[in-house]
Amino acid sequence: MEPITTHNTFVIDHHYPYPPATLFAAFSEPARKRRWFADRDGQHAEQFELDFRVGGIERVLYRMGPETPFPGVAISTVATYQDIVPNQRVVFAQTMTLGDRHITSALVTFEFLPNAAGTDLICTHQGAFYEGSDGPKMREGGWRRLLDLLEKSLAG
16 A cells, blocks of 8 residues: 655755844744745735744635636645744744645744855755645745745845
């Protein structure tokens, strides 16, 4: 019998010409995080909550666009912060739901590593992808897009 859950880990290393404190603020301040994480790609979140503390919850809900395979279907993420070290690390456990179906559970770690030219942001995503999910390749592509949007939000 084949497993019905796909497990995957990917790591993304993205360099930013800003100090760790600038990047950390983009994760920890609700208005800044909403700009690059929730209101993106022409979509605006119907719900965005950020309680940025260990044990705090982040909720994002939006609807799939007309150009997607699931127009109008709700997609949501709920994350619980597991560890926060200011300007160094953020760790959260996250579940993604499409409609009324859980499609992924993940542990996501962001590390903010200073260097002479700014910060290396290391994202480690350890996920369980359930049947009917978007799969690891699409999820990695989504995080890469988000990290590019983070860079644009910092520049603008």
